[in-house]
Structure formats: structure tokens, C-alpha cells
Amino acid sequence: MAATVSEQRWRVARTALADQTDRFLDLVRATPPAAKATAHWSVVDTLAHVGSLAWYYVCLVDPEHRPLPVPGLHRQLPDITVDTVADFNDVLLRHLTERDPQALADRLRADVGQLLLASEGRRPDETVPWLGGARVPLAGLCAHLVNELLIHGHDVAHVTGRPWSLPGRDAALFMELFLAGVVRHGYGRLIDGGAPPSERPVVVEFRSAYAAPVRLMLHRGRMTFAAPDARPDARIDHDPGTLNLMMFGRVSRARAVLTGKVRISGRRPWLLPGFLRKFRTPS
Structure with a gap:
């Protein structure tokens, strides 16, 4: 695998983020906001969650962007692992109290637009700090948000039985650009735990x-x-x-x-x- 992300794959990731944002918002608008999308989140909670990530990601690439209203957020981020991400999400949702579907949809669309604008012309393998001390390339940041839209779109579509596909071209970005990206640039504490160390590779x-x-x-x-x-x-x-x-x-x-x-x-x-x-x- 190449050591850097090609400009062509960078364009694919950016296009996928714009396209999947549109798909996700169209789906959410057609679904009752109070309906349960997961065991713990309603459809509008799910929209708020995806929006919180888009907001956070804009802050990573544009330091002038209004920060998330979560006290002590930066002190919490280095200690997060895949096993405590759910707790981190709950903290975000407790502080982001907006639950008007239209306001949340408008904010998500605006933040995705700002993320694409702020990262335009920058190198796709330029990294930003992420959860657990990981370093994520800009292309991986877009790929992660694409995956969030696809996975949570699957959750929302389940409410009404509407069809929801995860297009292979866009879904593949998660492994190719995000997961491979954090392995390449450093995953910090993100996957601490799990399997015990083994001498056998x-x-x-x-x-x-x-x-x-x-x-x-x-x-x-x-x-x-x-x-x-x-x-x-x-x-x-x-x-x-x-x-x-x-x-x-x-x-x-x-x-x-x-x-x-x-x-x-x-x-x-x-x-x-x-x-x-x-x-x-x-x-």
C-alpha cells in the first residue's frame, strides 16, 4: 500500500462525504424524529451525535471555528479508547442539548461544508490529533465521518424499513483511509486492551x-x-x-x-x- 494518500483518493473521500451527508439528511427528514434508532438513541439523538462529530472535526481543521461547548473536553480526549467511546459520546450529547431536527440538520450540513472548505488544498495525509492520542490524516477524518453517516443511516432506515445501501466505493474508505491511516501515523491509546500481547506475529x-x-x-x-x-x-x-x-x-x-x-x-x-x-x- 502506498505511503501516502493519492489526490484521486482524496477527491473520492471528499465527494463521498458531500454525497452521504445529503443521503443521510434526506433519510432523517423522512423519519419520525422521536422513533428509536438504537437501543439508547432516538432518530434525533442520532442526528445530534453525527452532528457533534462534524462540529468537532471542523474544530480540528479550523482552529477559528466555534469550539464545542463541553467543559474540559481536551483533557478527556487523550484517555479515550474504543472501549470508552460510548461514554465520550454520552458526554457530548449531554452538553449539546439542541434537539430540533431542522436546526440539527442545518448545522450538520454547514459543518460538513466548512470541513470540506477548510481542508481544500491541504495535503490528504496531513494529520490532526484525535481520540486516544491517535493521529488521523485529513483524508481519514473525512472517511470516518462518511462511515458514521453510513452506519447511522443504517440505524435510522431500520425504523421504517426503508432501504439503505452502504455503497462499496464509499464504505471502503473507512478501512483504506481511516483505519490504515491511524496505524500508519500512530493510534496512541485508541486500541489499548483487547488481546493480550503475543510473541507470535x-x-x-x-x-x-x-x-x-x-x-x-x-x-x-x-x-x-x-x-x-x-x-x-x-x-x-x-x-x-x-x-x-x-x-x-x-x-x-x-x-x-x-x-x-x-x-x-x-x-x-x-x-x-x-x-x-x-x-x-x-x-
Whole structure:
């Protein structure tokens, strides 16, 4: 995999963010705001959550932007891990009390527009500080927000049974630009915990039709890129949307495999569960 993000992939990420914002807002407008989108959030809470991330991301790329009204936020960020992200989200929602759907939709659209404007002309691999002390490239920041729109769009669509697709081209950005980006630039404490350190290196290759393969190695508790000539212990051929839904707990691993949208192969596939206990996302 290339050491930097190409301008072409940067354009794809920016276009995907604009397109998926429009799709998500169209869906939310057509859904009862008080209906339950998840076990804990209504549709309007979900909109507020996605909006809080867009607001935060604008602050990361534009220091002049109005900060989030959360006291002590910057002191909390370095200690967050994937296992405590839910607590962080709850803190944001307690302080962001606006629940008028139109006001939230207008703010999300404005903040996404400002994020795209503030990052225009900048290098896609320029990094900003993120949760848990991770460093995220600008392209990865856009890719993460695209994934939030896709995953939470899936939650909202479930309320009324409306169809909601996770287009492969856009869903693939999460692995290619965000996850690979934080491994490349430093993930800090973000994935602390999970699997205990092991002396045996485990190499896993992720492959889809929409991006170059990503080959990662877990060794002694650290996640890095594997050497180009390293033989994978396991390969995951996947539909990116299904993989993302699986990683965020919306689709079970059994279902993802049985549908054929996540296919596991390789010489030592039994090592994959330990790898995934470390290489994980909030679910």
C-alpha cells in the first residue's frame, strides 16, 4: 500500500462525504424524529451525535471555528479508547442539548461544508490529533465521518424499513483511509486492551474490489503494517459495507460469513479472532 494518500483518493473521500451527508439528511427528514434508532438513541439523538462529530472535526481543521461547548473536553480526549467511546459520546450529547431536527440538520450540513472548505488544498495525509492520542490524516477524518453517516443511516432506515445501501466505493474508505491511516501515523491509546500481547506475529490481509489490499501485523501487542513479502496468516475478502456493519456490531460475524460478503481464508485462519480482539472498533 502506498505511503501516502493519492489526490484521486482524496477527491473520492471528499465527494463521498458531500454525497452521504445529503443521503443521510434526506433519510432523517423522512423519519419520525422521536422513533428509536438504537437501543439508547432516538432518530434525533442520532442526528445530534453525527452532528457533534462534524462540529468537532471542523474544530480540528479550523482552529477559528466555534469550539464545542463541553467543559474540559481536551483533557478527556487523550484517555479515550474504543472501549470508552460510548461514554465520550454520552458526554457530548449531554452538553449539546439542541434537539430540533431542522436546526440539527442545518448545522450538520454547514459543518460538513466548512470541513470540506477548510481542508481544500491541504495535503490528504496531513494529520490532526484525535481520540486516544491517535493521529488521523485529513483524508481519514473525512472517511470516518462518511462511515458514521453510513452506519447511522443504517440505524435510522431500520425504523421504517426503508432501504439503505452502504455503497462499496464509499464504505471502503473507512478501512483504506481511516483505519490504515491511524496505524500508519500512530493510534496512541485508541486500541489499548483487547488481546493480550503475543510473541507470535499474526498477519492479516483485508481485500475488496474497491481499494488496494491492506496487510496488517499484530506482534507483541502492537499493530503495524506487515512487510510487503510477509505471508498472510488470514485473508478477509469482503464487501466493505458488510465488513463495517460487522465491525460496529450491526451484523453478526456468522451472518456476514454465511451471506458470502465476508470470506475468510489463509494458512492459519484460527489466529484471526485474537487479531480482531485487538484490531477493533466500538460495537
